[in-house]
Amino acid sequence: MTKSKVFSHVFDEETLRNVNKLQGDGYISNLLGPIGTGKESYVFYSRDFHDKLVAVKIHRHNIDAFKSIPSYIRLRGRKSGGFIKQINDWTRFEYNFLSKAYKLGVNAPEPIRCYENIIVMQFIGTEGNIAKQAIKDDNFDVDRWYKLITKIIIDMAKNGMIHGDLSPYNILNYSGEPFIIDFSQALKLSSSTVNFLIRDITNINNWFLSLKYKNLKELKDIIGEIGWKDEN
Numbered sequence: 001m002t003k004s005k006v007f008s009h010v011f012d013e014e015t016l017r018n019v020n021k022l023q024g025d026g027y028i029s030n031l032l033g034p035i036g037t038g039k040e041s042y043v044f045y046s047r048d049f050h051d052k053l054v055a056v057k058i059h060r061h062n063i064d065a066f067k068s069i070p071s072y073i074r075l076r077g078r079k080s081g082g083f084i085k086q087i088n089d090w091t092r093f094e095y096n097f098l099s100k101a102y103k104l105g106v107n108a109p110e111p112i113r114c115y116e117n118i119i120v121m122q123f124i125g126t127e128g129n130i131a132k133q134a135i136k137d138d139n140f141d142v143d144r145w146y147k148l149i150t151k152i153i154i155d156m157a158k159n160g161m162i163h164g165d166l167s168p169y170n171i172l173n174y175s176g177e178p179f180i181i182d183f184s185q186a187l188k189l190s191s192s193t194v195n196f197l198i199r200d201i202t203n204i205n206n207w208f209l210s211l212k213y214k215n216l217k218e219l220k221d222i223i224g225e226i227g228w229k230d231e232n
């Protein structure tokens, strides 16, 4: 089977049209190898006009993917337009949060383009050295990473943002540097979402505890550094 036939089996017609549009506009060339497949998305790598590697995250247009959109995000989508529209809205939402985090200076893939259910972003790695999830590659300076990652959580929260799914599955290790990915569950910080911030901090602390890190900060101290107060 040719590569394009494989893709036409995997993707619905609308997604194929969206891939074609990005190719026609020069943002991507052919989709090269897949680098990740989840229930909600496929991630491929490709090349842009200048032959630079890019990552292409495609949210699946199907009912299972729709169901996995967290209900608090689903509620935000417009009622009209059905689930394809809502998956596209969800993709745009992820892209906007990634862009905001990147502008803040968070070590995250540089956002390049969002079109319907597809995000094009900087590829973390090289063809011969694709960055691995930190859960699969703990070859890094644990002390430095803990300080960097807690600083990212604090900086984002000070700017009203929560990653919402922070864990060693959504942090890539590229040559010893941490890159935060997957902003699909990101949230604005408020009294009704602060529990997700607490969950992110707890997940990171538990992970570093499992790495036998000794200088963990307490949750209350991190929240104190953020300076967040419930105004309700």
Ligand SMILES: Nc1ncnc2c1ncn2[C@@H]1O[C@H](COP(=O)(O)OP(=O)(O)OP(=O)(O)O)[C@@H](O)[C@H]1O
Pocket (backbone or CB within 6 Å): 035, 036, 037, 038, 039, 040, 041, 042, 043, 055, 057, 109, 121, 122, 123, 124, 125, 131, 132, 133, 169, 170, 181, 182, 183, 184
């Ligand atoms: N910019 C990138 N550069 C390199 N690899 C990437 C990039 N973005 C994603 N990946 C790879 O693709 C995988 C899936 O990406 P991501 O976590 O964003 O998707 P997901 O659908 O939320 O997956 P999951 O449901 O497993 O969390 C990542 O674990 C990583 O290996």
Ligand SMILES: [Mg+2]
Pocket (backbone or CB within 6 Å): 169, 170, 182
């Ligand atoms: Mg993920």
